């Protein structure tokens with residue numbers, strides 16, 4: 001019989017350059033004495049999704065059942081997350097964790113684009129994950145940055161993380177008796193490239209007079 005699409009997808013997912021060390025680290029999740037949760041983080045485009053696809057193929061080849069959830073697809077609400085785990089119309093935590101556990105003898109929940117689920121990340125990590133059956137393993141991947149410089153001329157986005165901003169956030173929250181779960185800080189402005197480009201070209205609506 002001709003090769004199936006599933007087999008082809010598995011082969012493509014495994015065909016990545018390098019990342020042997022990261023794949024080996026994730027593969028330890030499948031070992032009896034290995035870690036139970038892994039967090040893959042990094043800047044945009046660094047290869048998190050590609051690594052997750054390769055790991056998912058590795059995990060399936062080792063006999064595990066993989067269940068994938070993506071912040072691009074699932075709304076950042078508890079209800080949507082529970083529904084996508086198979087809890088039905090009226091999702092309850094107990095039903096969702098039971099449904100996930102029933103998928104197989106070894107189940108790996110793979111959550112990608114976790115930064116888009118930041119509204120529920122506290123609940124996810126503190127409530128959902130601890131409630132999962134012991135034969136479920138979890139891999140979470142998301143962008144590392146919380147702070148962004150956004151150039152309004154070129155559209156370039158520069159990501160950064162600032163401990164100082166995080167500290168300031170915590171101080172402000174404390175003053176208001178507010179528990180911070182996550183934050184994003186966007187600075188809109190003109191990047192270095194846009195400024196040096198602007199020196200070469202006349203600005204819109206002006207004329208160069210020599």
Ligand SMILES: Nc1ncnc2c1ncn2[C@@H]1O[C@H](COP(=O)(O)OP(=O)(O)OP(=O)(O)O)[C@@H](O)[C@H]1O
Nearest residue numbers: 016017018019043044045046047048049050051143
């Ligand atoms: N190890 C790799 N081998 C081959 N191609 C790779 C590898 N890592 C990433 N790529 C390629 O780089 C591009 C970006 O990778 P990917 O989408 O995995 O990044 P990401 O970290 O998930 O980005 P984002 O933060 O936007 O979700 C893709 O086209 C992918 O095919």
Ligand SMILES: [Mg+2]
Nearest residue numbers: 048049112113
């Ligand atoms: Mg990605």
